[in-house]
Amino acid sequence: MSVPYDETVLTANVRGASRLTGRPVARAALGAACISSSAIMVTLAHVGPATTAFYRCLLALPVLVLLAVLEQRRYGPRPVRRRVSAWLAGLLLAVDLILWNHSIADVGAGVATVLGNLQVLFVAVLAWMLFRERPTRRYLIMLPVVLLGVVLVSGLVGGTTAGLNPIAGIGYGVGTSVAYAGFLLILRQTAGPAKHIAGQLADATAGAVAGSVLLGLAFGGLQFDVPWHSLRWLLILALMSQTLGWLLITSSLPRLPAAVSSLLLLLQPAAALVLADIVLGERPTLIQVLGAGLVCAGVLAATWSASVRQQADDSVAVDRAQAVTANST
Numbered sequence: 001m002s003v004p005y006d007e008t009v010l011t012a013n014v015r016g017a018s019r020l021t022g023r024p025v026a027r028a029a030l031g032a033a034c035i036s037s038s039a040i041m042v043t044l045a046h047v048g049p050a051t052t053a054f055y056r057c058l059l060a061l062p063v064l065v066l067l068a069v070l071e072q073r074r075y076g077p078r079p080v081r082r083r084v085s086a087w088l089a090g091l092l093l094a095v096d097l098i099l100w101n102h103s104i105a106d107v108g109a110g111v112a113t114v115l116g117n118l119q120v121l122f123v124a125v126l127a128w129m130l131f132r133e134r135p136t137r138r139y140l141i142m143l144p145v146v147l148l149g150v151v152l153v154s155g156l157v158g159g160t161t162a163g164l165n166p167i168a169g170i171g172y173g174v175g176t177s178v179a180y181a182g183f184l185l186i187l188r189q190t191a192g193p194a195k196h197i198a199g200q201l202a203d204a205t206a207g208a209v210a211g212s213v214l215l216g217l218a219f220g221g222l223q224f225d226v227p228w229h230s231l232r233w234l235l236i237l238a239l240m241s242q243t244l245g246w247l248l249i250t251s252s253l254p255r256l257p258a259a260v261s262s263l264l265l266l267l268q269p270a271a272a273l274v275l276a277d278i279v280l281g282e283r284p285t286l287i288q289v290l291g292a293g294l295v296c297a298g299v300l301a302a303t304w305s306a307s308v309r310q311q312a313d314d315s316v317a318v319d320r321a322q323a324v325t326a327n328s329t
Helices: 007-021 024-035 038-045 049-058 061-075 080-107 109-116 119-131 137-154 166-189 197-219 228-255 258-264 267-280 286-328
Strands: none
Touching (some): 024 228, 024 258, 024 267, 038 228, 038 267, 049 080, 049 197, 049 228, 061 197, 061 228, 080 109, 080 197, 109 166, 119 166, 137 258, 137 286, 166 228, 166 258, 228 258, 258 286, 267 286
């Protein structure tokens, strides 16, 4: 006895899910644009690395927890194992945020930008080793182009570098990339089949709050009393970057190869260049503009196949739904 299906409802459900989870490349790129404002907000807030990381995540928690509660009512609770993994990812995020701010002070913003974006190499290698996700030929071809663009955007070419302790800054920068790569991979693997996007990010953000407190107390620099001027910018940072930006990125991570998702995040330096010009009045040089163009063109070329493939998968899902309906009648 066949089970009755409503073709219209079934196909509409599949197409609705496709619209919700489709176009992950566009969502990841938009998320990268949102978190590119981080450096601007950190500059305007003008507080220490541990304090910035702590308030960035703490102020984002109320919104994320509220969304997570609504999400849980719809999709049910998340497995404890996935929640613990998301917390672990948050601890790595705290390490990433604090080390990156230290790297800027010790080696200069330009070099810190380059070192912090080496995560794309660590992610590709680890995904290949752990999950057998071999990078595509197009990705391998465009990766040097994108990294060259990041170097040009950073101001290393044709500019001056600054820093208090270059050797320590390089160590901080490499540590930033390793922690960032671990955060991205764990967050991607803990997504699971259910659409617990806000819940996953809320757990990771709570872990980052705990990590910021532990690191701040262990190494110093954590301040709970900050002036309203700084708190205002930290609130914008929390809502724009940690909430909106990472919701977009988290929703796209499971539907993209790890190497591609990490490459899309390299759009941040280019977007930050534009924001620094608009908000801080920092005029980019011609070399930096060229670098931004290389980053955008390289990312577009490397991710084009992933975007086309995802659209094809969505089309196949609709066709399968229609086939199920036809066979059941």
